[in-house]
Amino acid sequence: MTAVSTPASLQRSVHAMDNAEVLRIRNDFPVLDQLVNGRPLIYLDSGATSQNPLSVIEAEQEYYEQRNAAVHRGAHHLAVEATEVFEDARQTVADFVGARYEETVWTSNATEGLNLVSYALSNAALWAAQGRGGSALKGLAIGPGDEIVVTEMEHHANLIPWQELAFRTGATLKFIPVTDEGTLRLDAAADIVGERTKLLAFTHASNVLGTINPVAELVALARRVGSLVVLDACQSVPHMAVDVKELDVDFAVFSGHKMLAPTGVGVLYGKQELLDVLPPFLTGGSMITTVTMERAEYLPAPQRFEAGTQRISQAVALATAVNYLTETGIDRIHAWESTLGQRLVKGLESIDGIRVVGPASGSERIGLAAFDVAGVHAHDVGQFLDDRGIAVRVGHHCAQPLHRRLGLTATTRASTYLYNTTDDVDAFLDAVSGVRAYFQA
Amino acid sequence: MSLDQLYQQIILDHSKQRHGSGLAETAAPVGASTGQSHQLNPVCGDEVTLRLAVADGTVQQISWDGAGCSISMASASVLSELGEGMSVEELHAVIENFREVLRSRGKVQADPEILGDAAAFEGVARYAARVKCAMISWVAAEDALNQATA
Numbered sequence: 188m189t190a191v192s193t194p195a196s197l198q199r200s201v202h203a204m205d206n207a208e209v210l211r212i213r214n215d216f217p218v219l220d221q222l223v224n225g226r227p228l229i230y231l232d233s234g235a236t237s238q239n240p241l242s243v244i245e246a247e248q249e250y251y252e253q254r255n256a257a258v259h260r261g262a263h264h265l266a267v268e269a270t271e272v273f274e275d276a277r278q279t280v281a282d283f284v285g286a287r288y289e290e291t292v293w294t295s296n297a298t299e300g301l302n303l304v305s306y307a308l309s310n311a312a313l314w315a316a317q318g319r320g321g322s323a324l325k326g327l328a329i330g331p332g333d334e335i336v337v338t339e340m341e342h343h344a345n346l347i348p349w350q351e352l353a354f355r356t357g358a359t360l361k362f363i364p365v366t367d368e369g370t371l372r373l374d375a376a377a378d379i380v381g382e383r384t385k386l387l388a389f390t391h392a393s394n395v396l397g398t399i400n401p402v403a404e405l406v407a408l409a410r411r412v413g414s415l416v417v418l419d420a421c422q423s424v425p426h427m428a429v430d431v432k433e434l435d436v437d438f439a440v441f442s443g444h445k446m447l448a449p450t451g452v453g454v455l456y457g458k459q460e461l462l463d464v465l466p467p468f469l470t471g472g473s474m475i476t477t478v479t480m481e482r483a484e485y486l487p488a489p490q491r492f493e494a495g496t497q498r499i500s501q502a503v504a505l506a507t508a509v510n511y512l513t514e515t516g517i518d519r520i521h522a523w524e525s526t527l528g529q530r531l532v533k534g535l536e537s538i539d540g541i542r543v544v545g546p547a548s549g550s551e552r553i554g555l556a557a558f559d560v561a562g563v564h565a566h567d568v569g570q571f572l573d574d575r576g577i578a579v580r581v582g583h584h585c586a587q588p589l590h591r592r593l594g595l596t597a598t599t600r601a602s603t604y605l606y607n608t609t610d611d612v613d614a615f616l617d618a619v620s621g622v623r624a625y626f627q628a
Numbered sequence: 629m630s631l632d633q634l635y636q637q638i639i640l641d642h643s644k645q646r647h648g649s650g651l652a653e654t655a656a657p658v659g660a661s662t663g664q665s666h667q668l669n670p671v672c673g674d675e676v677t678l679r680l681a682v683a684d685g686t687v688q689q690i691s692w693d694g695a696g697c698s699i700s701m702a703s704a705s706v707l708s709e710l711g712e713g714m715s716v717e718e719l720h721a722v723i724e725n726f727r728e729v730l731r732s733r734g735k736v737q738a739d740p741e742i743l744g745d746a747a748a749f750e751g752v753a754r755y756a757a758r759v760k761c762a763m764i765s766w767v768a769a770e771d772a773l774n775q776a777t778a
Contacts, residue, residue, distance in 0.1 A: 564698060565697075566674075567698050567699075582672045587673075597672060626635070627644070
C-alpha cells in the first residue's frame with residue numbers, strides 16, 4: 188500500500204472540539220480552500236452533500252491505480268485484492284453503525300436502499316401469493332387492508348417509495364402529523380400505528396427541521412402491533428453515534444456522500460432473518476447460486492441484493508471516510524455540531540423577520556437550521572449569500588408536504604459539519620441580517 | 629458580475645408592485661379569445677398561472693397569479709406590462725428575443741428598443757441557475773398565446 192495522507196484529526200483527543208482543531212481539519216479538505224465571488228468559501232450545505240478529505244479522495248485513486256478488478260469473480264491477483272478491500276470496507280462500515288457484516292448491503296445511495304426495501308416487500312407479496320419463498324415470507328406480504336405509516340416530515344425519498352408500495356400492494360398509506368414546533372405528534376402516533384400497520388418508516392433526524400425523532404418510542408409502537416420499522420438515517424449516521432441494534436430497527440439506510448465519501452455509494456442495513464428471506468429487488472450476476480434457463484436460486488444477504496458489478500472504489504472510499512470520522516470521534520463531532528446548531532438557531536432567532544422552522548434554540552436538534560425570511564424568497568436569500576461566498580441550500584429540500592404543513596413553499600437551510608467553525612456561523616448570521624435591507628423587504 | 633447587476637432596482641420594484649397580478653380580480657375583456665397556462669419549476673417551487681386575452685390580433689390583457697423569487701415575480705410583472713397592446717406577432721417575437729438573451733450566458737446583449745424594461749433581466753443570463761426563474765412566465769405566456777390564437 189502507498190502512504191495516504193494522515194488526517195489532521197488523527198491527533199486523537201478526548202477534549203471537546205474547538206475552532207483551532209476545526210481549522211486543522213479543514214486543511215484536509217482541498218475543496219474548502221477556495222474563493223467564491225472573491226470571498227473565502229463558507230460551506231454550509233453539508234446536509235445536501237458533504238466534502239471529501241484528501242484521504243478519501245486518495246483512497247479512491249489508489250484503488251484504481253493499484254487494484255481495480257471485478258469483485259467476487261476471477262482468480263487473479265487483482266480480483267482477489269479488490270474483493271478483499273471491498274469486503275473489508277463493508278466490515279468497517281458495518282462496525283460503524285453496530286451492524287453485522289451480513290446485514291450490510293451496498294446501495295447507490297439511501298434512496299436506492301429505501302426503494303430496495305419497498306420493491307422487496309411487494310415482491311414478497313407476489314411470491315407469497317404463488318407459494319414461493321416458504322412460510323417466512325407470508326408474514327411479510329403486504330396487501331389490501333394493510334397499512335403503511337410514514338411521517339409528515341419525511342424527505343421524498345422516504346415517502347414516495349411507500350406511496351408506490353401502497354399502490355402496488357393495495358395497502359393504505361397513513362402518516363403521523365407534525366406539530367407547529369416541528370416535532371412528531373406522538374399522541375396521534377399511538378392511534379395511527381395500529382393492528383393493520385405492517386410497516387412504519389420515519390427519519391431519525393429531519394433534514395429541514397433538525398428534529399431528532401424518538402426512535403425508541405416509535406419502535407415500541409411498531410413492536411406492539413408487529414410492524415416492521417424502516418429508519419432513514421441519512422442525517423444521523425454522518426453526525427452522531429448510531430447503533431442499529433440498540434435502536435432495534437428492522438432496516439436503516441444512509442448515503443456515503445453525506446459523510447465525507449463520494450457519491451454513488453450508500454448502505455442498507457437489514458436484520459439478517461429478514462434480508463435472507465426477502466425476494467431480491469434487482470436480479471442478475473453475482474447474486475445467485477444456481478441458474479437454469481427457467482429459474483434461479485439466490486444467495487443470502489448481502490450478495491442477494493447486490494446484482495451486477497458493484498461500486499467498489501466508492502465503497503473503499505466510504506470506509507476511509509468512516510475511519511476519518513472514527514478517528515476524529517463521532518461523539519466529539521456530534522457535540523461540536525450541536526454547539527454550531529444552537530448558535531445558528533439562536534442567532535437566526537435574534538434577527539428581525541426570520542422564522543426558524545423546527546425546535547427553538549435550547550431544544551435538541553442536529554447542526555442545521557432552515558428558515559424563512561419575511562418578504563424575501565429563499566432563492567433570493569441563497570443568491571445574496573452566494574455573493575458573499577456562503578453556500579446554503581434553498582427550496583423545499585425534497586420535503587414538499589412538510590413545507591406545505593409549515594405554510595411555506597421554500598426555505599433557506601444552513602447545515603454544518605465537522606469542518607465548520609463558529610466563525611462560519613457568525614459570518615453567515617451577519618450576512619443574513621443584511622438580506623431584508625438589500626431586498627427592501 | 630455583481631449582485632446589483634442581477635437585482636437591478638427596476639426588478640426589485642416590479643417584484644413588489646406587480647403589474648397584472650391577480651387573476652380573480654381581473655375579468656377577461658368581453659369578446660376576447662383567451663388562453664391560460666400554469667407553469668411550475670419543481671426545483672424551487674416557483675409557480676405561475678397566466679391568462680392572456682387576444683382580440684383583433686392584439687394582446688388585450690395579461691393577468692397572472694404566482695409565487696416565487698423576486699426574479700420570477702418581477703419578470704411576470706414586466707411581461708404583463710410590456711405585452712399588453714402588442715400584436716400577436718410582436719409578442720411572439722419579443723418572447724423569442726427574451727429567450728435568446730436569457731439563454732446566451734451573457735453573450736447576447738438585451739436591446740431595450742425591443743425588450744423595454746425586460747432588458748433589465750440581461751444580468752440573469754450570467755446566473756445559469758436563475759434563467760428558469762426569469763423565463764417561467766414567458767413560457768406560460770407563449771403557451772397561453774398559442775391557445776388564444778389556436
